[in-house]
Amino acid sequence: MASNSSWGIEVGAGAVKAIRLVYDGEHLTVADYEVLPFKEVLTTPEINVHEAIQVQLDQLASRHDFSKDIVVVSVPGHTAFARFAKMPPVPPKEVPNIVRYEAVQQIPFPLEQVEWDYQVFEQEDSPEVGVGIFAITKERVMEFLSDYRHVDLHIDALTLSPLAVYNAFHYDNGGDDAGTQGKVYLDIGSQATDVIIAADGTIWTRTLPIGGNNFTEALVRAFKLSFSKAEKLKREAGTSKYSRQIFQAMRPVFADLVQELQRSLGYYQSMNRDIELTELVGVGSTFRLPGLRKFLQQQLQMNIGRVDHFKRLHIDGKEEAEFTEHAMNLATAYGLALQGLEMSA
Secondary structure (H helix, E strand, C coil): CCCCEEEEEEECCCEEEEEEEEECCCCEEEEEEEEEECCCCCCCCCCCHHHHHHHHHHHHHHHCCCCCCEEEEEECHHHCEEEEEEECCCCHHHHHHHHHHHHHHHCCCCHHHEEEEEEEEECCCCCCEEEEEEEEEHHHHHHHHHHHHHCCCCCCEEEEHHHHHHHHHHHHCCCCCCCCEEEEEEEECCCCEEEEEEECCEEEEEEECCCHHHHHHHHHHHHCCCHHHHHHHHHCCCCCCCHHHHHHHHHHHHHHHHHHHHHHHHHHHHHCCCCEEEEEEEECHHHHCCCHHHHHHHHHCCEEEECCCCCCCECCHHHHHHHHHHHHHCHHHHHHHHHHCCCCC
């Protein structure tokens, strides 16, 4: 599947995001990119989701030629399945059988009904072997791909969005997650939040059942607004003269998110006692909510950052400022395009 150019496409609830990367053997260049917002977020009640997606994908396909490039797309973390397990030290040829046995135990569907794969993690100084098992039902895959088929867009590969986020940052940080200083990436989507931890050459992910929608619904209740108007108010919260009242209305959701996050981080730490989690990086437009970074910092006692640019991507000077504006929402597409170039971890 190796190629020197690749597209990564993510269909989020707020927009279709796409990046085309070209690798010349030395530099990785953003040759093209698109952010095509939906008129209304896909979680708006009574919206025809597939029709809205197909309209934007049709626009994307009409503006770019995808026929000569690898195209990799993602499915949201909450629609798929990820489990992590430790395996006993065994000869390499035994690994597939043990993983298959583990998959049968862990995946809540018969294996013939799912597409699944795994990744083995080994540390040089440890006899233990870790494995990540990832799965999605074939029915879901067909449903996701139907929107691309509708606009005649051929897909070469599909992966979970939290894995794409990990791949983006693993590459962008120069592969620097080999130590015991762990980094947490928090990707807040509309329906759910992906927690991705990179440390000691391994990945761990968990999806939390809280997302941007919960903040919108809090505003619906507090200000007696329609979902669409509450969504607009949320997006403009940073510049609104009522930002303090908006923050107060959303504060219980902040608290729920932190509680879920603390529970996940606590579980991870109990399984990985030698890893120190000191930094959290936010991904996704919900992370722009006023007060969220400060609230997370106070509650988690960690350094909280957000994505403002990507260090290892080259882009034409004229487009750099505009691309930087969208960087927070393009991590998944970046990781997908890397996978198409066979440059992902």
